[in-house]
Amino acid sequence: MAAFGKELQSNKLCQLVLASSSPRRQELVASLDLSLPVRILSTDADESIEPTWSPAEVVEKLAERKAAAAAARLVAEESDKPSLVIGADTIVVLDGEVLGKPIDQQDAIATLMRLQGRSHDVFTGVACIHSQDGTTVVQHRHTQVWMKPLSQARVERYVATGEPMDKAGSYGIQGLGSTIVERIEGCYFNVVGLPLSLLADMLGPFGVDVY
Structure with missing residues (x-):
């Protein structure tokens, strides 16, 4: 991990680069209304x-x-724009097992039936890399989520909406999935896929102020 110093200050950032195709993460970054283009x-x-x-x-x-x-792609493009690259990854963990995105509707139903009436853990990692000097900061957040007791019929109706199919743990807390979550302990945005409070803290040392 490179140290912060005068070189970082001289490489004033021209843009943020979000290394994610997730529309949820894109919306969350946009919600910060940063002065830098994304x-x-x-x-x-x-x-x-x-x-x-x-x-x-x-x-x-x-x-x-x-x-x-993503930083390597910027270098390959021979981009002369100093950029801050942001990467993120979210997983759902139940009984020590990582639950990924469902492969089909039956897999989503099976996952949600395992989660119903119980608590599980959501972890999101965030990495920030300066494209020119390689300064790297990596951290994570953890949130505990309690799911309501659910009937098979209710789970099947939820899965039929299509919402669970591209989400770790087979639910989206920011959408219809909010109706099947009983409570959480920790950062809500961490469960959505990008803990904004953590990201704001990580942007500061790179000279990017949220407000």
């Missing part, structure tokens, strides 16, 4: 994980891979 540059970063990694390690390493892949 470019979307999703990548096909390696998302394989080691079984020995903790949930925090999983999201931090994957977020950094995504940001690093």
